[in-house]
Amino acid sequence: MSDEKPSDILFLPIHLRERCIGYFAIKNAVYLMEKQFIFGIMNALISGIEQLHERTKLAVTNKMLSAMYHHDTMTKFWNRSGFTDCAQEYFNKFRAEGRRMAVIYYDLDRLKWINDTFGHDEGDRSIRLTAKAIGKNVSDEAMCFRLGGDEFLVLDRFVSDQELNGRCSSISEVLHDDFSKGAVRSDLTISAGYTVTDPLSDETLEDYVKRADDMMYSCKKAKKMNRK
Template sequence: MIKVLLIEDNPGDARLIKEVMSETEHQNFELIWADQLDIGIERIKKEAFHVVLLDLSLPDSHGMETIIAFREKAPEIPIVVLTGLDDEEVAINAVQHGAQDYLMKGQVNSSVILRSIRYAIERHRLQGELYNLSIIDELTSLYNRRGFFNLAQHYMNARTQEGKGFYLIVADLDRMKQINDTYGHHMGDLALMDTANILKEVFHNSAIIARMGGDEFTVVVPDTLRDARLLEGVEQEMISNMQHKLHSFNRDAGRLYHLSISLGLYYFNPEMPLALGDLIIKADQRMYACKKEKMFKNAQNI
């Protein structure tokens, strides 16, 4: 069953689309009609749809802004634009703004609309897969550097508007070169995957976990504290949780190497916002301070 949302303000055109879709053979459709963009957007909040048939001239939206507004609310739903205009420039513009196809209302029949819906769903799925490949680290299945910056910037903007903070953590795998040189790069890859899994377990409530490249990772954790005076203890609590997890891992995993991770944490305050790049630098400085302290302690113990 393919669930279709039709956003069309003209009752006659809506009735025509319904009749055309009822003529399709060997394919089940459920068609839901909304006569305004806002009403359609409210429906997608309550129900799952496979595709939307979208008119560009609505009482509450017009032209390409209609596509943009819908995509902002439902980027996962493919769009097929319906219009009464036979205008190739408008068609190209619609595709450039994210529509999968463009259909003339007067030229729509059952085979045309069926093919368009199927192609739109499949193209949207493939685009989603390609996008995921571009933002996912192949080795660890975490977000990669590109994915982190795309998602973290959106997250930062949203938290700033809401007046809410978050923690940015830079994590670095210690002695990565030593693991590679001693046990081989395949063991180095395994250590990176182990690090990724530990970060996911320790920061299971995080918004974003990413491998930035090499042996460096970043984590974005929402601030759920109501009392700002408690913020000082958060860093030590996170480090303590990490140390406990690493101790359990090194005791039970049976690896040839000893896994060690250095953390640096910095709090994003929406009342005194920093640029994302500056936030990373601050957390990175704290991570290197942590790593330097470890090296000093290890030297003292020799």
């Protein structure tokens, strides 16, 4: 400003509680200090900033609480509440787009035996590793749920039966590698069942989930018979 006509600048601090977050600067405005309305304007500005700050904090808090309500803290998958509130919309999206969806039900075998033999910490570690293995074998569109202690559900785009069977084999390989590396004390295995939606069918999401669950249970039952 050295080349300009001498002037003054009025700096008015903007506070958010005890912190100064900036300044309101007005050139050639010293005379405004005699006018009370400038301070009224500043008070209104600061009050507006404080209200915006509180609303932003509330929105962030609500988002965090919603994430906690809809997600399983152990695996970071969606939980049963997340399934109830969010899965139907995902299912409707696939149906509206005329796309087929894979509904896959997984169950970690012998979790009760793991808990009884090695303790619940080992059981929790087994659940986390199983979820991690499942999460590695889904597409970027998938929704993964932990519906119970040892039960997992995946909703994902359908590619082919061969691809889905390959996923299950890959999950089993990952879990066996975890055991080989000493990450868990028991060789983890899963039972799986899946079905594929028909966008032209009137069947509900619950119908498909039950069918996948029934198929998974049949797989689990066959394993028990083989062990006997």
